Amino acid sequence: MILLLFSFLAKKTMSQRLVFLLIALLIHSIFLFEISSALKEGQTCVLNENCDAGLQCETCLANNNFRPRCSRTQPINPISKVKGLPFNKYSWLTTHNSFARLGAISKTGSVILAPTNQQDSVTSQLTNGVRGFMLDMYDFDNDIWLCHSFRGKCYNFTSFQPVVNVLREIQVFLEKNSDEVVTIIIEDYVNSPKGLTKVFNAAGLQKFMFPVTRMPKNGGDWPTLDDMIQQNQRLLVFTSDRSKEATEGIAYQWNYMVENQYGNGGLKEGECPNRAQSAAMSDKSKSLVLVNHFPDAPDLIVACKQNSAPLLESIKTCYQAAGQRWPNFIAVDFYKRSDGGGTPQAVDVSNANLICSCDNFAACQANGKCG
Template structure:
């Protein structure tokens, strides 16, 4: 009897020991109410949506190369993309569109970054600005610092490919080239000459990896393709309208500068799905069911083509599966015509 009492007391003490409580509370599943990220199972985070209670939602991607391997052409995969990836919370008076650092974004499975580049103080800066100029109150980070982080990620992840979409206001001759060279990113450069035209398939991912050509860079400045060898985005990608005009239910119109979404001479499709004014606490409403509906609408608008890049604000703010589930759906459709990449 004494031994039973001892066992009972020890059991109670263990159950109420902080470490045990932490262990027990870390078993919350997708959709369960939570207080901290640590409350949720691996692969989930605790996020609040509007006035609702915080719940466990997905917090990282399914890597398609691990599910279906990397033997398909690059344009047969879908990639989570962050809009204004550099506009990270923490700078007073700045408009933020993301809460994670670039490193955190990449480690969570983001594989395409949208960056706005400007000349500022004799260097290239990432800014969210106006009038094609960067100012003290609109600058976020030096491009070299962010590019160095991308270099480090590609170095330690030799099977991964990253795409950069540059809204490019750099006027200094070879200004961008210098930053790419100084950061070491030229080591991973995918050359323009290897980019297919006429809607042809891109190289196989496994060949891109074998050749270490794992950084795809697109610029909004058409002249840079000839002067610096940086691919002009609209020559290779079609995309829908961004901002409030691009998130209307049942509509998927092309961006004004883009070729028509039905133009199959461009092998890559980009779907923008973010509001003009980013509101973190409300973004969760955009980032799952509405996002999936938009992807399906844009599939039809693009001549029955699934998107390769899906761009969002506050990419972890969602309801349940969120942006990660949306990308799983896309990869399922692209790779095996199933509704989820896990079914491939």
């Protein structure tokens, strides 16, 4: 058959051969699309629809991987394993600048010139297992907006949308999913009196908020996930503005967690320095650990490489720096981009160690043992 094919092609002109090969490639692609569905991680694909649930068809040119293959977009939900542990014994996929979506147009009607950090909406992120959201909030246009801006001021070309829009997406999710817990981490530039309180009330989220009075300040364990769910206190909110804890009852972030350096400073191999506002990574008087793993300038192409093997190494390095504590929040840009397991795998490894003291989360049993 192969000899006949070569003989056939030999009799054709160069242009005819090219057309024939292109048609053959198209037929092969259609055939693959028609017969291939529910492909597993790592298998060759053509479209996202070829891949099983929780996967997408991806190439990673930054890692010299030109073959399109199914890559993970969703971590295993730790609630599916066990809900009876303290909140600080779980790890959650977290998106940096969750609102800064590729291709978004400002609700002011202006073109956005600010960098973008994610590919999809907050609703889509929630569907894919993201449970931590980093939101930059500013006073703007007589309201509070999500902006990716500079010098503490928002502009038309750095503004995305009013905060309440995204908060309502989270409210809808919490209403529909009574056993889910979500965390919001605010980079806070809001100066209007009770501004945060007003916007959370407007979004219908106040009833879900976990009270500051229940947050441990001495390094103790948090309430169990079961307890938080039963009490319907399923939304944790942290702010970068220290004064808001006293004035609005919103937790000052670094009273409760340690955090490594964000941006390029947090990507140095073998290092995990704390950011300036945070206590040392090894300070165990803070029960929660946040690991940032994203560059100064977001890069959609390079993200697939950064979100793969280097991310796994980063959380292991920060585990040592944090006094042998696995991260509770793993924050990344373009969380869907990877060269295989990606951010979901990193979250799974962290949860496996937190919950079952092993590396394979799939092997975790309901009793918290590896089996």
